[in-house]
Amino acid sequence: MLIDCHTHRLPTDPTTALLSCNMTDPLPPASAVYLSVGIHPWWLTKDNLTAQQEWVRTRLTDQRVIALGETGLDKRCPTPFPLQEQAFRWMIACSEAHRLPLIIHNVKATAELIALRQHSRARQPWIIHGFRGKKELGQSLLRQGCYLSFGEHYATDTLAAMPTGRWLLETDDSTASIHRLLQRAATIRKQSENQLEEELAQTVGRLFFRL
Ligand SMILES: [Zn+2]
Secondary structure: OOOOEEEEOOOHHHHHHEEEEEEHHHHHHHOOOOEOOOOOOHOOOOOOOHHHHHHHHHHOOOOOEEEEEEEEEEEEOOHHHHHHHHHHHHHHHHHHHHOOEEEEEOOOOHHHHHHHHHOOOOOOOEEEOOOOOOOHHHHHHOOOOEEEEEOOOOOOHHOOOOOOOOOOOOOOOOOHHHHHHHHHHHHHHEEEEOHHHHHHHHHHHHHOOOO
């Protein structure tokens, strides 16, 4: 059952994870069951933008691709911000055209992200991955129709306050297992692990499989 919505390493049971890939990774392993593909701001240059777009386009024919990303905006990385915005706008258009949810990397660019969501009139779900912000910041993203994904490090009171169905769990590049993250989240939310796993599976089903 897919519950790890964003990882860069394939777990022992590949059916539990959505593997995120970009052009600079080796090709997705044959054993991966679910993939997301995108242009990450860290690996973006003026010279490789076209090649990265072409790479994403080619991957879209792979039936295992159920989401786009990770992609997004990062004010702390050296890639020029206007170039990041250009690539991100292209990813938004791609997400809308192919009706695929977008997994988003956001560092200090929430205002720009919200403005782009509004101006692009994007309808597809945006999943803000690795969310570590406060409750209020989370609420403002939820109001825009975004979902939040929590990894190994986050503000526990933000997770405790999340409405059911609007959040997910991820391992990203951490070595913690998704099961350990699930146990911890269940404790924080005062729920049983089974109940939480069922809830997350329903959210995943709605977002990625239109169930
Ligand atoms: Zn990541």
